[in-house]
C-alpha cells in the first residue's frame with residue numbers, strides 16, 4: 001500500500017482504531033489509568049500521562065503527516081516547546097528567529113534564560129546571518145519560526161539544514177503557520193517540528209493544544225522521556241477535538257489560502273494601506289523560497305495602515321472579522337500585534353523589527369472572500 005496522501009491520512013485520522021466496536025471516530029478514552037491483565041503484562045497502556053489511546057491516535061497522525069519517527073501532543077504550543085527546551089543544559093546557546101511569537105520570546109527570555117540557556121536572536125530569513133551565529137561553539141540548536149509571526153518572513157529551511165548538519169546542532173522549526181500540508185520541514189532537513197495545534201491543525205478556535213514531531217527514533221526517545229517526566233500532556237477530550245479538526249485541514253487551508261490571496265491582492269491596491277506582507281504575493285521576498293520548498297502560502301497576512309490613529313476604529317468596527325488574538329481557525333480574526341501577541345517584546349526591539357503601531361495581522365478564515373473584503377473596505 002503506497003503512503004496515503006495527506007487528505008486521505010487526515011480524513012481518516014483515528015478511524016479503524018477500535019476493532020471491538022468498529023467505531024469510525026476514535027473513542028475519547030477518558031481514563032487516567034488502565035488495568036493490567038496480569039503481573040508483568042500490559043495492554044500497552046498503563047497511565048494516561050505516559051500514553052492514552054486517543055492522544056496516541058493524534059500523535060501517530062501527526063508523525064505520519066510530517067514524516068517523523070514519532071509525534072507528541074501537549075497541553076499547548078508553549079507546553080510543547082517548554083518540554084523540548086529541556087533537552088538543553090545551562091551554558092547552551094540557541095539561535096532563535098528574531099521576529100517570532102511573543103509568547104515564545106517570553107519563554108526563552110523569562111523562563112529559560114534564568115536557567116542558563118541563552119537565546120541569540122537573528123533574522124533567520126538571512127541564511128548567512130544564521131551561519132555566522134552558529135559558529136559560536138556554545139550553539140546547540142537553531143530554532144526557526146517560518147513564516148514568522150507576525151511579519152511573515154520566510155527562512156530557507158533546506159539551506160539552514162545544511163548549516164546545522166555540518167555543525168551537528170539541531171534544527172527546530174515552528175511550522176504552526178503552514179502545517180505539514182504546505183511545508184514539511186523534516187523532509188527539508190529539520191530535526192524537530194513544533195506546533196501550536198491551537199491554530200490551523202485544530203482549526204476551530206475551540207481548543208488549546210501543542211505538538212512536536214521528531215525525525216529520528218533517538219530524538220523521539222528523549223522527547224518521550226521528557227513528555228512523561230514533565231507531564232504537560234494533552235487531555236483525551238482535547239486530543240479528540242484536535243483529531244476532529246485535522247480531518248478537514250487540507251480543505252480549510254485551501255479555502256483560507258484562496259481567501260488570503262484575494263484579500264492580500266486587494267489590500268495591496270488600497271490607498272490607506274502602506275505595505276502588505278503575504279508570502280503568496282510574488283513581490284514578497286520569501287515567495288520564491290516557498291515556491292521551491294513548500295506547496296502553498298497559507299492564510300496569514302500582515303499589513304501596515306497609512307494612519308495608525310485609525311486602528312482603534314478599525315478594530316472596533318469590523319463586523320465579519322473578529323478582533324481577537326490567535327489565528328488559523330475557520331473564523332477570520334484581526335489582531336494588533338504590538339499590544340496583543342507581541343507585547344512582551346520591548347518597544348525598541350519591536351520597532352526595529354517592524355512590529356510597529358501601524359501593523360495589523362489578519363488570520364483569514366473560510367468565510368466568503370467578498371464578505372471579508374467588504375468588511376475591510378468599510379473600516380479602512
Ligand SMILES: Cc1ncc(COP(=O)(O)O)c(C=O)c1O
Pocket residue numbers: 076077078079101103104145149174176177195196197198208209210326
Ligand atoms: C507561531 C506560534 N508558535 C507557538 C505559539 C504558542 O502556542 P499556544 O498558544 O498553543 O501555546 C503560538 C501562539 O500564538 C504561535 O503563533
